Amino acid sequence: MRDSLDYPGAWARGSASxxxxxxxxxxxxxxxxxxxRGPGFRVxxxxxxxxxxxxxxxxxxxxxxxxxPTFPPHPHAGFSAITYVMPESAGVMRNRxxxxxxxxxxxxxxxxxxxxxxxxxxxxxxxxxPVEGLQIFLNHPMQRKHDKPVVHHLEPGDIPIISxxxxxxxxxxxxxxRDRISxxxxxxxxxxxxxxxxxxxxxxxYSHDQPANLAVVHQGELMAATAxxxxxxxxxxxxxxxxxxxxxxxxxxxxxxxxxxxREPVHWVGPLCMASEEDAYRALxxxxxGLMGSLQPYRRGLCAK
Numbered sequence: 265m266r267d268s269l270d271y272p273g274a275w276a277r278g279s280a281s282x283x284x285x286x287x288x289x290x291x292x293x294x295x296x297x298x299x300x301r302g303p304g305f306r307v308x309x310x311x312x313x314x315x316x317x318x319x320x321x322x323x324x325x326x327x328x329x330x331x332x333p334t335f336p337p338h339p340h341a342g343f344s345a346i347t348y349v350m351p352e353s354a355g356v357m358r359n360r361x362x363x364x365x366x367x368x369x370x371x372x373x374x375x376x377x378x379x380x381x382x383x384x385x386x387x388x389x390x391x392x393x394p395v396e397g398l399q400i401f402l403n404h405p406m407q408r409k410h411d412k413p414v415v416h417h418l419e420p421g422d423i424p425i426i427s428x429x430x431x432x433x434x435x436x437x438x439x440x441x442r443d444r445i446s447x448x449x450x451x452x453x454x455x456x457x458x459x460x461x462x463x464x465x466x467x468x469x470y471s472h473d474q475p476a477n478l479a480v481v482h483q484g485e486l487m488a489a490t491a492x493x494x495x496x497x498x499x500x501x502x503x504x505x506x507x508x509x510x511x512x513x514x515x516x517x518x519x520x521x522x523x524x525x526x527r528e529p530v531h532w533v534g535p536l537c538m539a540s541e542e543d544a545y546r547a548l549x550x551x552x553x554g555l556m557g558s559l560q561p562y563r564r565g566l567c568a569k
Contacts, residue, residue, distance in 0.1 A: 293491045294498045296327075304332030310478070310498060318477055318500055320525040321452055323401035323537060327480060327496075331355075331394040337362075337559035341382035341547040342409040342537040344451065346400040347375045348437060348458070348519075350482070351420070355393035361385040362557025365415050369397075372420030374437055376448050380404070380411035382536070382547055382556035398480075398519065400456075406528050406539040408451040416448045431462040439474075439522070454523035461486075461511035461518070468508050469522065475505020477521045484516035 294315060296308040311324040319325075323343055337360075349357050351372035359367045359375050362384035369375045369387075377385055389395050404411070424436040424444035436444045439455030446456075453474055461467055461484075469476045479486075479499040486493045487510045493499045499518075501507045509518070530537060531544045536551070538544040550556055 292500050293488065293493045294500065295496060296498065302332075302334055305330050305334040308496065310480075315478060315498065315500060317525075319521075320477070320527065321403045321454065321523045322477060322521055323403050323530070325401070325478075325480065325521070326399040327482075328399055329394055329396050330357075330389055333388040333562050335386065336561050337384050337386040338535050339382055339384050339547075339551040339556050340377065340379035340535050340537075341550070341556070342539075342544075343379060343404050344400075344402040345377045345379060345385070346402060346456075347387060347397060348400065349373050349395060349397040351435075351458075353394075353396040355395035356390040357387050357395045357397065358390040359385060359387045359417075360559060360562075361415060362559045363413060363415065365417075367417045369417075370420060372423070372435075374416075374418040374423060374448075376416040376418075376438075378404075378411070378414040378416070378451060380409065380413045382550050383413040383415075384551075384556055384559040386559060386562060388562055400521075401537075402450070402452075402454065402523075403526055403528075403530065403537065404451045405526050409538055409543070411451070414449075418447065422447065428462075428465070430465055432460055432465045434459050452524060452526060455520070456522075457520040459518050459520060461509070461516045463511055463513045463515045465515075466508075466510045467518075467520075468506075469501075469520065470504075470506040470508075471522070474522050474524055476501040476507045477505075477523055479507060479509065479521070480519045482517040482519060484514050485512040486510065486516045486518060487512060 300306050306329045308327040349369045353371040357369040426434045435458040436446050437456040438446045481493045481497050488499045529539050531541045533544040533548045536547040
């Protein structure tokens, strides 16, 4: 790994390369469409249909803005449902689940529901202010899809941060970067980083043990090899899972998704994801027969705490 703090203007992870090495062009820059699901939910949705197989092991990523309750209590099984409320979000998210969990996800906080064999949850704005964040679905390997559900909740101060003298910083949401390790135990090797690059700062990811899957540009503008990516666009890596990124003069904010592909079948039945159609329907039976617990729909005043 190149030492990012001692390498002027750059943050990097990977094996050392010579100064003559030149990054290969990225695959492409994608601009997902904005859609609305009712008056209180606006989203950019990313999944394999949009990004292709490079998204594996991530199933889907929603960059969302929510201003009112949108989704009733619903089940998940076979994957992790992750909610990251962006540090600059005006609003706070409230999470409830059928295991008895009750949490407020404040700006900069992270809530990680490792659904395993199945759990119900609901997330709604806790105040009148809109919530800005990422809803992320991470696939579980086949042998981990029937684990007992586990919920991790990180307050903003629980998330490790790395800072550089030029003003760049990295929040380590999952996995590790340099000597900072997230406290969340994931079901497969992944790294999830929220990164601010100061003007003209660089970030290179060329790890051979864990490829980059995608980078979501949240603010500013990035140069990625010969392409430019603006806020709301997605940068896909080159063929070996490498990314070579540089901020332009206004700086850039991105969320980087890296993970070892699972390369297993994906079968959905509603919000349940298993490795076979039969197993997905067995999960549906568990939900319908109450084995995933129960959760009453939100009613104003009912969930004030």
